[in-house]
Amino acid sequence: MRNYRRLSIVSAVFSLLLFAITSPQVAASDTLNFDNLDPVNTSIYAYKAVNDFIDSLPPAKVSPVLYVGPNMGTRSTKIQLAGIERISTLWSTFVKPDKLNVVLFSDQDLSWADQKQTEFTGEWLQQDALPSKRFLKYGCNQAGMYLPGLLLFCVKNYEIQANSAEYYAELHKFSHEYTHFMEMNYKDWMAHAKGKGIGTRNPCWIEEGFATFYGFAVGSNPSYPDGKLRREFTRNLTFNYDRNHTNPDGTLAAQIALGNVAETKRLFGMLENTPWPCDETENAYSLGSIAAEALVAVKGQEGMNNFYKASARTGDWRASFQEAFGLSVESFYEKLTPYLASQFNVNNFVYATPTPTTSASPIPPTPTPTPTPTPQQTTISPSASPTTSRVRSEEHTSELQSH
Numbered sequence: 001m002r003n004y005r006r007l008s009i010v011s012a013v014f015s016l017l018l019f020a021i022t023s024p025q026v027a028a029s030d031t032l033n034f035d036n037l038d039p040v041n042t043s044i045y046a047y048k049a050v051n052d053f054i055d056s057l058p059p060a061k062v063s064p065v066l067y068v069g070p071n072m073g074t075r076s077t078k079i080q081l082a083g084i085e086r087i088s089t090l091w092s093t094f095v096k097p098d099k100l101n102v103v104l105f106s107d108q109d110l111s112w113a114d115q116k117q118t119e120f121t122g123e124w125l126q127q128d129a130l131p132s133k134r135f136l137k138y139g140c141n142q143a144g145m146y147l148p149g150l151l152l153f154c155v156k157n158y159e160i161q162a163n164s165a166e167y168y169a170e171l172h173k174f175s176h177e178y179t180h181f182m183e184m185n186y187k188d189w190m191a192h193a194k195g196k197g198i199g200t201r202n203p204c205w206i207e208e209g210f211a212t213f214y215g216f217a218v219g220s221n222p223s224y225p226d227g228k229l230r231r232e233f234t235r236n237l238t239f240n241y242d243r244n245h246t247n248p249d250g251t252l253a254a255q256i257a258l259g260n261v262a263e264t265k266r267l268f269g270m271l272e273n274t275p276w277p278c279d280e281t282e283n284a285y286s287l288g289s290i291a292a293e294a295l296v297a298v299k300g301q302e303g304m305n306n307f308y309k310a311s312a313r314t315g316d317w318r319a320s321f322q323e324a325f326g327l328s329v330e331s332f333y334e335k336l337t338p339y340l341a342s343q344f345n346v347n348n349f350v351y352a353t354p355t356p357t358t359s360a361s362p363i364p365p366t367p368t369p370t371p372t373p374t375p376q377q378t379t380i381s382p383s384a385s386p387t388t389s390r391v392r393s394e395e396h397t398s399e400l401q402s403h
Contacts, residue, residue: 032297037339039348043227046296050217053301054090062088064100069109077104079170080153083219087175091182103152107140120150143173145180168229172215179211187312200315204278205271209288237286259341265333290343294336299325
């Protein structure tokens with residue numbers, strides 16, 4: 001009997017491991033609902049739903065114009081452009097840009113990057129958002145989408161280790177920023193800033209959380225589908241909250257894992273600010289992306305499309321949420337709580353618990369370099385890509401890095 005039980009346990013463990021390896025191939029769920037969000041299957045269904053939707057569309061013909069800093073040297077830009085064709089295909093029914101400027105710069109190209117941002121943003125320029133200003137605080141941990149149509153990425157001066165949370169985070173950036181680009185154009189934020197049109201901003205956990213989710217779905221998850229690095233990254237993001245409140249790293253993650261509805265509502269309530277900035281931005285990336293997993297797993301990509309359309313039409317994010325997803329925001333917070341808790345409970349997953357590492361610290365400030373010669377300008381075709389108030393431009397800093 002003892003041997004039989006031991007064999008049964010081994011068999012069960014083997015089956016679970018086999019499921020973890022093969023489960024990304026399962027079809028989108030028609031059985032999950034907001035009262036039954038499985039800790040493992042929910043994210044699998046969600047990411048598969050997004051990529052199945054992309055596969056159902058004709059490839060987009062977006063050809064960004066790439067500007068490479070003159071001091072980039074041999075630094076690879078492949079990781080910064082991951083997902084370029086698929087994310088532009090995903091949002092092709094919402095936005096088809098005639099021109100999209102993409103600037104890639106190094107820590108030695110700050111003056112040049114400032115010039116490019118000034119050139120491409122025009123009247124929407126924010127002096128405090130110039131790369132050289134942000135470098136003083138964040139180092140090369142910065143990326144952003146700037147009005148009216150600029151994506152800007154700092155390329156680090158070292159090779160990022162594959163199979164790390166930092167690598168996973170870098171892979172997601174282009175799709176993240178392009179999702180902001182889609183929403184900016186579809187909702188016409190610029191017209192709204194001038195008193196025309198609806199264009200009202202969605203709350204921080206939606207704007208940033210959904211963009212992070214799509215960065216994962218299109219940029220990162222295809223290379224790392226088991227969820228290990230994603231959960232490590234989203235957990236590490238909560239360390240910023242801990243440090244802001246002088247608590248040890250992991251304090252908030254442990255609190256979330258308890259599954260308290262009042263705590264979920266409190267945390268998401270802090271992220272409902274519509275004007276930028278929102279409180280505890282890093283939590284918007286982490287918690288908002290997990291919320292998006294639940295929404296897409298149950299309602300599919302069509303549900304998210306419906307939400308973006310409704311919020312652009314009405315300017316009322318709560319009413320749009322109810323219309324697209326079939327429940328109120330408050331009810332969603334309640335139903336999300338068990339799933340949110342499960343993502344911070346390492347006992348739910350078969351892989352080993354990642355050891356938290358030190359939060360990404362800003363690179364020490366360096367003197368602003370003198371202007372450099374004009375670099376090359378290149379038009380990228382999608383096929384060349386890797387199998388990858390005042391209106392605020394979306395800029396991301398150390399919170400989007402591995403910790």
